[in-house]
Amino acid sequence: MFDLVIKDAEIFDGAGSAPQHGDLGVTDGKIAAVGGKLGAAKQTVNADGLALMPGIIDGHTHYDAQITWDPFVDPSPALGVTTAVMGNCGFTIAPCKPADRDLTMRHLTHVEGMSLDALRAGIRWGFESFPQYLGMLEKQGVGPNVACYAGHSAIRTFVMGEEATQRTATDEEIGQMAAQVRQAMAAGAVGFASSTAEAHNGEGGTPMPSRLADDRELRALVKAMGESGRGVYMLTKGAKTSIPYLEGLAVEARRPVVIAALFHSNTNPTAAFTTLEQVNAARARGNQLVAQTSCCPLSMDFTFKSPYLFESMKSWKPAMAAHDPAALKAVYRDPAWRAAVRQELAASRGRLVFNGEWDKLFVVETARPENQAMEGSTLAELAKKAGKDPLDCILDVALSENLDTSFVAQLLHNDEKAVGKILADPDTHISLSDAGAHLTFFCDAGFGLHLMGHWSRELGVLDLPQAVHRLTGQPARLFGIKNRGLLREGHAADLMLFDPGTVARGPKRRAHDLPAGAARLTTSAIGLHGVWINGTKVADAKGLCADKAARPGEVLRAFEA
Numbered sequence: 001m002f003d004l005v006i007k008d009a010e011i012f013d014g015a016g017s018a019p020q021h022g023d024l025g026v027t028d029g030k031i032a033a034v035g036g037k038l039g040a041a042k043q044t045v046n047a048d049g050l051a052l053m054p055g056i057i058d059g060h061t062h063y064d065a066q067i068t069w070d071p072f073v074d075p076s077p078a079l080g081v082t083t084a085v086m087g088n089c090g091f092t093i094a095p096c097k098p099a100d101r102d103l104t105m106r107h108l109t110h111v112e113g114m115s116l117d118a119l120r121a122g123i124r125w126g127f128e129s130f131p132q133y134l135g136m137l138e139k140q141g142v143g144p145n146v147a148c149y150a151g152h153s154a155i156r157t158f159v160m161g162e163e164a165t166q167r168t169a170t171d172e173e174i175g176q177m178a179a180q181v182r183q184a185m186a187a188g189a190v191g192f193a194s195s196t197a198e199a200h201n202g203e204g205g206t207p208m209p210s211r212l213a214d215d216r217e218l219r220a221l222v223k224a225m226g227e228s229g230r231g232v233y234m235l236t237k238g239a240k241t242s243i244p245y246l247e248g249l250a251v252e253a254r255r256p257v258v259i260a261a262l263f264h265s266n267t268n269p270t271a272a273f274t275t276l277e278q279v280n281a282a283r284a285r286g287n288q289l290v291a292q293t294s295c296c297p298l299s300m301d302f303t304f305k306s307p308y309l310f311e312s313m314k315s316w317k318p319a320m321a322a323h324d325p326a327a328l329k330a331v332y333r334d335p336a337w338r339a340a341v342r343q344e345l346a347a348s349r350g351r352l353v354f355n356g357e358w359d360k361l362f363v364v365e366t367a368r369p370e371n372q373a374m375e376g377s378t379l380a381e382l383a384k385k386a387g388k389d390p391l392d393c394i395l396d397v398a399l400s401e402n403l404d405t406s407f408v409a410q411l412l413h414n415d416e417k418a419v420g421k422i423l424a425d426p427d428t429h430i431s432l433s434d435a436g437a438h439l440t441f442f443c444d445a446g447f448g449l450h451l452m453g454h455w456s457r458e459l460g461v462l463d464l465p466q467a468v469h470r471l472t473g474q475p476a477r478l479f480g481i482k483n484r485g486l487l488r489e490g491h492a493a494d495l496m497l498f499d500p501g502t503v504a505r506g507p508k509r510r511a512h513d514l515p516a517g518a519a520r521l522t523t524s525a526i527g528l529h530g531v532w533i534n535g536t537k538v539a540d541a542k543g544l545c546a547d548k549a550a551r552p553g554e555v556l557r558a559f560e561a
């Protein structure tokens, strides 16, 4: 007798094979039988021909802080994610000395898009070392399965304190950091994660600690990871770390290198393809480089109190120099200043962060009820309707609402032809949800549903068995996650039941449910009928349905070589 049988399903196995119609049986949290007609069970779910696949493995999350107060890491499990890889970019909270807690939180506040108050109110600090962190998660229990990176920035702060964001490390400090990496690998880290990306800054624009690492330090730490014979080196790449350089590290450590973030830019449309060619050439030489990309356009939420997408423009300087809201509004109202901005937009098109793509700029939320009808419209549409120039239109809307209107710009990764080409490359790792981070900025935790609904069903860029494989079997193999990612007898019963005809991610919405009442963006699933983690049902069509006390996930510690 099975514990659970899901009957009459289209079974997508996660390996990319064509679906097979049949039943799937679960006993003791593991898949006990796949296919055909199965017998009696304590519980039977009739799938009525819906699709059944392995749960999604989200390879790029930042739940390290959130999971200490929210073991179910909302919203990922209700979006089909049964395994979350945490600590990406090296932004972890372990190891951390008690005296450095505030420092560590200050580093995270900017990149995580969470206020210092929310982090202070939320994080449970029942640990100091990385092994103690894993131990604490195990003791409190986790909703989904989690795999944790040893994080460069946390390790650097642990060894160097305040100076971690100020200087290169001495030989002795590098030795201490390498010892921390070894300790984390021995405890069950999935690898070592770092960032050299110029965009990664902490509070007040301080660079994240790992950005101060020199070549000696990076080499030593990646090598320390490689000594374990396990793990992947994950890096969000800045200008200093070229693909050939990273290939060198992969060769030296004899381990895969996962490189984020492969985004297509309309401003520099060939760059992503050049990177992809370099990565694929390295693979052809037998060196395991993997480009991590996204299937969601990268959107930025902003208000005109700090519209960073314009702030790289020379003509924007007077606005940035304004010391108070009244002075800022005066700049925004000035017709001569507006003319200068318009002129620079026209003259520098293609070389700016925002290049006058007014059809990619949307109103998210208006402050005044009478403006609510604007929500969801593009600035191109609104300007046309008002008979105004788009720059005048957006500034006038913002000024009429005391600069509280929130806008979103979909600037990167929005050329569907180009992005489709990147996704169709069978070796790119589709992830970059950044779930748990940038919480006021975007929410791509539903990326898997978007891949299957938009890219597979609507655009046909990959067929559904391939889309499923890219979210399950492929990442399981990349990270060396044992007995997951495939619907095979003996594998963990991490399952997702869905309707291929409707599956999609829902619209973003704002929730005010972080510690200290802070806001974040979240989203719900469409076409999802059930999610099971190690055989326990955690979500249904309405969202998370797990018993609050249930903690079906596992802290993964043993990875394949």
Ligand SMILES: [Zn+2]
Binding pocket: 060, 062, 088, 089, 434, 437
């Ligand atoms: Zn990240």
